[in-house]
Amino acid sequence: METLKNLLVQSAIILDCPAEDAEDIVNVLGKRLFEGGYTKESFVQAALDREKEMPTGLPLNGSFNAAIPHTDIEHVLKPGVAFATLKSPVIFHNMAVPDETVEVSMVFLLALDQPKAQIGMLQEIAGILQDPQMINDLMNAVECDEVVRIIGDRNKE
Amino acid sequence: MAGKKTILVACGTAIATSTVVAKAIEEALYDRGLYVNIRQCKAAEVPSLVEDADLIVTTTPVSVDKDIPVIQTLAFLTGIGKEDVIEQIINHIQE
Numbered sequence: 001m002e003t004l005k006n007l008l009v010q011s012a013i014i015l016d017c018p019a020e021d022a023e024d025i026v027n028v029l030g031k032r033l034f035e036g037g038y039t040k041e042s043f044v045q046a047a048l049d050r051e052k053e054m055p056t057g058l059p060l061n062g063s064f065n066a067a068i069p070h071t072d073i074e075h076v077l078k079p080g081v082a083f084a085t086l087k088s089p090v091i092f093h094n095m096a097v098p099d100e101t102v103e104v105s106m107v108f109l110l111a112l113d114q115p116k117a118q119i120g121m122l123q124e125i126a127g128i129l130q131d132p133q134m135i136n137d138l139m140n141a142v143e144c145d146e147v148v149r150i151i152g153d154r155n156k157e
Numbered sequence: 158m159a160g161k162k163t164i165l166v167a168c169g170t171a172i173a174t175s176t177v178v179a180k181a182i183e184e185a186l187y188d189r190g191l192y193v194n195i196r197q198c199k200a201a202e203v204p205s206l207v208e209d210a211d212l213i214v215t216t217t218p219v220s221v222d223k224d225i226p227v228i229q230t231l232a233f234l235t236g237i238g239k240e241d242v243i244e245q246i247i248n249h250i251q252e
Contacts, residue, residue, distance in 0.1 A: 050169065050170065054168075054169030054200065054217050058234055059231075059235065059237075060237075061236060061237050068234075070172060095174070095231060096216055096217065096218075096229055096230065096231045097218075098217075110173055114172075115170075115171055115172045115197075116171075116172075116197060118176075119176055119177075122173055122177045123180060123181075125177075126177045126234050126236075129235055129236070130234075130236030
């Protein structure tokens with residue numbers, strides 16, 4: 001099963017990351033996915049380019065907001081998800097209203113290799129984004145194992 | 158009611174976001190005994206696909222010439238206002 005837990009790339013989980021801006025965090029996470037063999041080298045630039053045209057910032061229902069940068073499948077070798085919580089929020093733009101900015105504290109960088117695939121994983125991410133308690137738990141995580149456990153435990157409910 | 162209505166679900170790349178939205182709409186309508194055709198596409202593809210659609214649900218801005226209802230929403234991702242959006246969708250497809 002392509003659960004989020006299975007697709008999370010351990011080496012691409014970064015907590016309390018001191019990212020300067022949106023580009024910085026996409027670069028840092030994207031580099032980890034590339035180094036892990038999940039993406040081509042072109043992935044990061046493609047994700048950044050897409051972010052400028054069609055941003056992925058999502059204002060959420062709690063204290064923290066998130067972004068889910070991703071790009072076309074041609075830049076991906078195998079599916080994987082990179083994850084970061086940020087020391088201080090960085091500015092993304094709102095997916096629905098690109099002129100608006102969103103202060104983002106949590107980033108899921110998605111490497112997806114087929115359109116309409118990985119639906120279970122995507123639904124899990126949407127479920128997390130809709131759950132302020134879960135977002136808080138993830139923001140408070142200090143070790144990568146905790147993130148995997150929190151996300152894995154969600155499936156058991 | 159006439160034949161099944163078609164909902165065009167658009168997002169930036171038609172990889173991630175619209176997949177979640179399409180599934181969420183399908184499930185919400187199914188739960189209410191409503192059946193629709195759902196097509197996923199990139200925002201840029203909307204102008205070429207709009208002829209066959211009765212309603213557009215999109216997470217990102219789209220340009221549409223046709224006189225067709227457009228619901229632009231992040232509700233299926235963030236949960237904010239989801240029930241309202243489902244009601245809007247139902248109203249449109251039952252017209």
